[in-house]
Amino acid sequence: MDIIIRKLTPDDSEDYQRVRLEGLRLSPDAFGSTYEEEVHFSDDQVRGRLDNGGENFVLGAFDGNSLIGMAMFRRDSKLKFRHRGGVYATYVTPTWQNRGVARKLLTDLIERAKNIEALEQLHLSVLYGNAPGKRLYESIGFVVYGHVPHATKHQGRYHDDELMVLFLKVEPV
Numbered sequence: 001m002d003i004i005i006r007k008l009t010p011d012d013s014e015d016y017q018r019v020r021l022e023g024l025r026l027s028p029d030a031f032g033s034t035y036e037e038e039v040h041f042s043d044d045q046v047r048g049r050l051d052n053g054g055e056n057f058v059l060g061a062f063d064g065n066s067l068i069g070m071a072m073f074r075r076d077s078k079l080k081f082r083h084r085g086g087v088y089a090t091y092v093t094p095t096w097q098n099r100g101v102a103r104k105l106l107t108d109l110i111e112r113a114k115n116i117e118a119l120e121q122l123h124l125s126v127l128y129g130n131a132p133g134k135r136l137y138e139s140i141g142f143v144v145y146g147h148v149p150h151a152t153k154h155q156g157r158y159h160d161d162e163l164m165v166l167f168l169k170v171e172p173v
Contacts, residue, residue: 003063003100005060005062005105006062007057008057008059008060012060013043016046016060017038017041019067020089020091021035022091024038026094030130030133032088055073058070059112061096061105063096068096070091070105071090071106072088073087073112073113074088082118082119084123085119087123087124103139106140114169122168124163125163125164127160138164143166146162147163
């Protein structure tokens with residue numbers, strides 16, 4: 001497996017949107033957004049997501065020229081929260097799941113985050129009951145620090161989230 005990880009750019013918008021919509025369709029409970037919301041995004045909206053200005057970025061995993069997975073990093077913009085960043089929208093296409101692609105994406109994302117000045121923590125949420133996802137996050141150093149009951153509601157069903165953190169530079173006191 002010769003998977004290449006790189007930042008996505010607006011030129012990747014068509015592939016990004018295809019994989020993003022696949023994730024929203026196949027795993028609707030795992031994301032804060034829905035297929036119904038994003039299927040109507042304009043090309044400009046999708047390209048804007050990939051215009052990695054500043055410290056924010058979306059990583060893509062590629063098998064040759066095929067986008068097979070992605071993960072998003074966003075740094076908090078408020079002054080009091082600039083020491084924190086978030087990991088969002090991690091997804092790997094079904095034929096590549098359980099083959100180390102998500103681990104490779106997240107490891108690369110963490111290494112890039114460690115090089116961002118004054119960034120100390122990465123946060124993410126994982127759907128309560130998503131044991132494989134939680135195991136992956138824990139195996140690379142994330143720890144659970146909270147639980148959000150009824151974090152999302154979709155089609156009349158509530159879903160809980162577990163909140164996780166990875167301390168990059170400073171351990172909590």
